[in-house]
Amino acid sequence: MLAFTLRRAIQAIGVMIAVGIIAFSMFRFAGDPVNQMVGMDTSGAERAAIRKSLGLDDPVIVQFGRYVGNAAQFKFGVSYQFRLPVTNLLMERMPATLELAICATIFAMISGIMMGVYSALRRDSWLAHVFQAVSLIGISLPTFLIGILMIYLFSVTLGWLPSFGRGDVVHIGWWTTGLLTLSGLKALIMPSITLGLFQMTLIMRLVRAEMLEVMRTDYIRFARARGLTTRAIHFGHALRNTLVPVITVAGLQFGSVIAFAIITETVFQWPGMGLLFVQAVQNVDIPIMAAYLMMVSLIFVTINLVVDILYTIVDPRLRSTVSRAH
């Protein structure tokens, strides 16, 4: 158990080092950082001075070491656009993204599980077919189209929900939350649904398949033979058994949700990390791009590690067979 956890942790560190190399190469080689920083009539001597002050004359390996060292302390340099430390910018916007991602995941899980259970239990009802169709549309309509449609319908035509931003936020320490104000909650609805739709589809399909599978097992047949009510069988036994994989998938997908927030945040002008990243790509702001990559990887790797460890705790069989299909 300990050996397994250790191996996973070492792997996670390996991944982070790989990402660090990529981020560093972007920072160092994709476009000369000096050229990006200066602009207004800077002389060659000044450029050389800046080059020196940034340590760009040192051997690459030294520079890489410094970059990783700084990154480990969450120092990613200064944004070319904002002239502010990238870390501050990212930290300022992280609550917005995390809150959106969490709300989207909760929405996806609740509606996905409900729709999945229903369509497993009532396979041939018309509503189950509707859910099937919704799930297909959920993966076929690009996120940005869904966002545009929702804004047009609910903000512009009906005027029910805000079309952009987070509404009023409350500061709790360095964290900001929109969950405590009415306008903040209203602002969360459309972006969460837009972002969660894809995951909802995924979870619904998974729950449906798992439920159908579990319902066929002996275990349920025994439960039925014991004379338990249908309700108790469905929800007490069948559903409970499907929840483990569902939560695992939702956990593993959380990283994707954060990354897909890039699109949702752009459509709804949500002031999160994703919007910052898109603007950075458009303005070739390499420090932000590199830092975002590192930050998101860290989140991914941490989640994967936690899921791995939890998994082995929940399911002892896995302790021996390490490889887990993703």
Added chain:
Amino acid sequence: MSVGRSLFAATLAGVLALAVSPASSQTLRYANQGELKSLDPYTLNESTTSAHLGHVYEGLVARGKDLKIIPALAESWETPEPTRWRFHLRKGVKFHNGDPFTADDVVFSAERVRAKGSNFQSRIPADAKVVKIDDYTVDFILTSPNPILTALWATWYIMDKKWAEANDAVAPTPAAATTPSYASLHENGTGPFIIESHQPGVKTVFKVNPNWWRKPEHNLKEIIFTPIANPATRVAALLSGEVDVIEPVPVQDIERVKASPNATALTGPELRTIFVGMDQARDELLYSNVKGKNPFKDVRVREAVYRAIDVDLIKNRVMRGLSTPSALMVAPEIFPSKDFARPKFDPDAAKKLLADAGYADGFEVTMDCPNDRYVNDAAICQAIVGMLARINIKVDLLAQPKAQYFAKVLKPGGYKTSLFMLGWTPDTLDSQNVLHDIMGCRDDPKDPNRGEANLAGYCNKQFDELADKVLVESDSSKRDLLIKQAFELSMKDWAYIPLHQQALAWGVSKKVKLTQRADNMVMLYWATKQEE
């Protein structure tokens, strides 16, 4: 005016302000397409940034609703001799941190604005001396007369010497700063609003300054500024009442905004002139298939390009009627255009001119264009690409965000363009600025700043002589005649292709009353909002 009387007047004004101000004060939410990146007032010379900072900082002078220069931190001024300007400062003014405003701050700001890293160095001539006479009198001693010294000062904001020294902010924050500075994250002005919180690119909150020396014309308690880059989202936010003021409204949405029950669009002519330029300086174009020579050096080719562009069609289709085709490189508000006619659109003549110049089969060239700076900029460029295609000039369009566009085509980037579109509002609101900055010869050893924004590299010594005469001529009718001659000369040379003055369009909630200024600076200290 004695100290006592002015104090009394100030107190009276304060009492009156209390008496007339509405019972409740309001929060105004404002969205602009651009972000407020740095709070240091000397970092970026760009009108939107200057407008934002104009709510917290003030200059010695300001521009009124009609753009006339009016007194601000300087109560009055005189020119005892042509090279000496004397400014009498307003007394009893306090910075937001409580420091009193004195002559020391003016002297400090004059040094800081001219220091290395400032983007506003041209506000005060480099060789001018700024001398403190007493706490409330400052002299500006020039080496040569300058009748329009204060023309650029409405956006030269005065900073607090003591505060800057205490916070290591004596040096201006350069736009290329590698480390953030205190002054770029904090403000300490004298203006009507105080920045309460500033999240660059997300939100900035301005709280009213209760100790402002002027009587407020607004009834706001705070302004919440949010950048919304996406035009559709910006309009949606206005229509659904989430924001009260937006700038700009995309031209295609003006009708819709006007038709909506809770908002309207304020439109008017803007002073900015949009024009097209052709590189006529290089011996070979940077981006073209013509090698060994530069087709744009041939005046016939320049005329052909001019005549191939149908500005009226651009006005009707791309600008939806909201532009004023222009024969001049300045707006009619800056110089009357009645004596000038725009050469007629004539594609057949254009083809013939090209053939005469030896380009009957046309040629290929790359056009640079911003896509987030001017009204429908990329769409105008696309339309021009189509029009030039019809006279066989195959244009490859490179439309990019303004940051990269400017970095490439402006002076620091080495004027790397062969064909481009640019917009220009003379900060001085005077033609001389255009004659000097845009149409003057580059690389003038006597005047290195001449032709600084002359991306086309147009150069005619005779023209420069006229421009120099304009600078020192104080008789306005003679001056106008010189300006007219200069413009005529440049038109004969087919130096530039002025397209139009774009319309400015602000979206304003029906609850808000607001003054629109033709320089497109949104000044919310003239806004009143109905009670909610």
Added chain:
Amino acid sequence: MSEAVVPHTTEKRAAAAPGRFRRALDSDLFYSFRRSKVTMIAAGVTLLFFLLAIFASVLSAQNPFDPAQLQLMNSRISPLWTADGQSPFLLGTDEQGRDVLSAILYGLRISLLVGVLGVVLSGAIGILLGLTAGYFGGAVDGLIMRIADVQLSFPAILIALLINGIAKSVFGNKLDEMSMLAVLVFAIGLSFWVQYARTVRGSVLVEKNKDYVAAAQLIGLPAPVIMLRHVLPNTTGPILVIATINLALAIITEATLSFLGSGMPETMPSLGTLIRIGNGYLFAGEWWIVAFPGLALAALILSINLLGDWLRDALNPKLR
């Protein structure tokens, strides 16, 4: 040909491998295809889209990529059946006088081209790496699969955006339309290879211990030949499923990149670019500029997804 010298038992298998797919098409696959009306419609629609894209230049009223053919005079005309409609602009025109129908057909061409090339590239990379990893095993396998693990945790859109940003930074904004197309293909190709690699590696691991591979090795066939001619055909089914589903994903990715402004430029718009342009005119009541490209994109992805779903079920023996 090499089959001639391969011992009898192996010859049968090897010969059967390429034929298996065709046989499946003749029998099971085709049968299940005929049974599902939805699938038939989806296949029809997909085929139609491909044909429309291929024959775009014949079917279009104008070439929307040629600025000389765009008449600003004809801008913002509403669809033909509305009061202000004008022939020949069936679905109306946009701001530049671009015929929306022609723009969709040409945009479809871009979207499908990027999608198909992206899928081919990612398939090639994935198959190559999967074969290498599975066949050689050991350290090579470990390295490739670790890279796959890392990459799998990053969504394709993020990787594609990064590649795009780096390309922009390296080449500046000098990228013309065709090189932008190449960047997109490259970005998508590098984002989607993992699934192929894993699948191929899996079946290589199964197949490589079988007798026929041992026999082929014994007679001295080089490794690449064994892998490509004998092992690979066994994975055709799963690869086809992945390719179909990835085609839909690649098209969405391209559209999303273009929508975010990091894809095809406005002078050579793909469906995503058209939607981004049209989005700006939605409030002005000029809905057709965004609605039809959006509809076309959704229909295209939906039908490919339906095909992919069916293919997966049809090739999965468990579900038969």
